[in-house]
Amino acid sequence: MKKVLLLTDFSKNATNAISYAMQFFASKTCTFYIMYVHKVGGYVSDDLLMSPKNSIHDSITEKPKTKLKALIEALKTDNKTKDYQFEYVIDYDVFTDAINQAVTKYAIDFVVMGSNGASNVKEVIFGSNTINVIKKVNCKTLVIPNNFSFLPVNEFLVSLNADDVIDTDLLENIIDFIEGFKLKLHVLRITSESEQPNLALKDKERLALLDSKYHLIEHVPVDYAVSSYLQTNTIDITAFIKKDKSFLNRLFNDSPSKELTSRMKLPLLVLHCH
Numbered sequence: 001m002k003k004v005l006l007l008t009d010f011s012k013n014a015t016n017a018i019s020y021a022m023q024f025f026a027s028k029t030c031t032f033y034i035m036y037v038h039k040v041g042g043y044v045s046d047d048l049l050m051s052p053k054n055s056i057h058d059s060i061t062e063k064p065k066t067k068l069k070a071l072i073e074a075l076k077t078d079n080k081t082k083d084y085q086f087e088y089v090i091d092y093d094v095f096t097d098a099i100n101q102a103v104t105k106y107a108i109d110f111v112v113m114g115s116n117g118a119s120n121v122k123e124v125i126f127g128s129n130t131i132n133v134i135k136k137v138n139c140k141t142l143v144i145p146n147n148f149s150f151l152p153v154n155e156f157l158v159s160l161n162a163d164d165v166i167d168t169d170l171l172e173n174i175i176d177f178i179e180g181f182k183l184k185l186h187v188l189r190i191t192s193e194s195e196q197p198n199l200a201l202k203d204k205e206r207l208a209l210l211d212s213k214y215h216l217i218e219h220v221p222v223d224y225a226v227s228s229y230l231q232t233n234t235i236d237i238t239a240f241i242k243k244d245k246s247f248l249n250r251l252f253n254d255s256p257s258k259e260l261t262s263r264m265k266l267p268l269l270v271l272h273c274h
Helices: 012-024 045-049 053-078 095-105 128-136 168-181 199-206 222-232 246-254 257-263
Strands: 002-007 030-037 084-091 110-114 140-144 155-160 184-191 212-218 237-242 268-272
Touching (some): 012 110, 030 095, 053 084, 155 168, 155 222, 184 199, 199 212, 212 222
Parallel strands (some): 002 110, 155 237
16 A cells, blocks of 8 residues: 655645645555645734634644535545545644654655645746655655646656666665556756766676666766756656755756756656665
8 A cells, every 4th residue: 555645735736746646646655745834934923823722733633624624525435436545644843843743653655745835936847845755754755747737647757866876775765656557667867078988788687687778878967968868758657865965955056947848848756765
């Protein structure tokens, strides 16, 4: 059974990500935990002061609980033929702290969220909550672009920069994903002139038992290489390796906005490797 944490702020983007998850995991037996995290500061002090002490918690959770229950009933109705169970989770804590607690408590396999939240600023590709989840939540995270409609997932692209090594941990993550969802693996290795010349040879040794398409690209910026590959190959979902700070530097600092926008036309799976 897969345990999936679906994050929602009740926005259109969050609802779309949940809809994607319903179809992406359709072949699996799943328990979905639909989670809403609210800052206590979002409630004015007068509201809390007017409530008896023993009902402060109820005052904070009443509205989101009603919305979550309605959402779950709708999902049950729409997914009657699937082997799904639903639970709701409400927390009022630091956003990523609440998620990390849920990931541990419920032994979550995947976190699913939209690339942007309720604010939905067009110029912002990743909302602040999404960035914080990628940075601070140590769990496979599936980020769904705004307004992305589900398409059958067959082709999976993993791009590797110089500091991404296909070690046992990463290889197990890749194998688990492609075998679990019956995907064709594409591996794109981007290197520069100063990097280890036998990197590709080591990659191929680790990938020898997998049915994969391997491509080595030299002396090309990573985001340009990925964007070009996506234009010339049919890819349904991309993956990036979150390891130390290199991933974040590439994704949020070094990436030209044009290439990043192109990349985020597809769902993004963030793999956390130690």
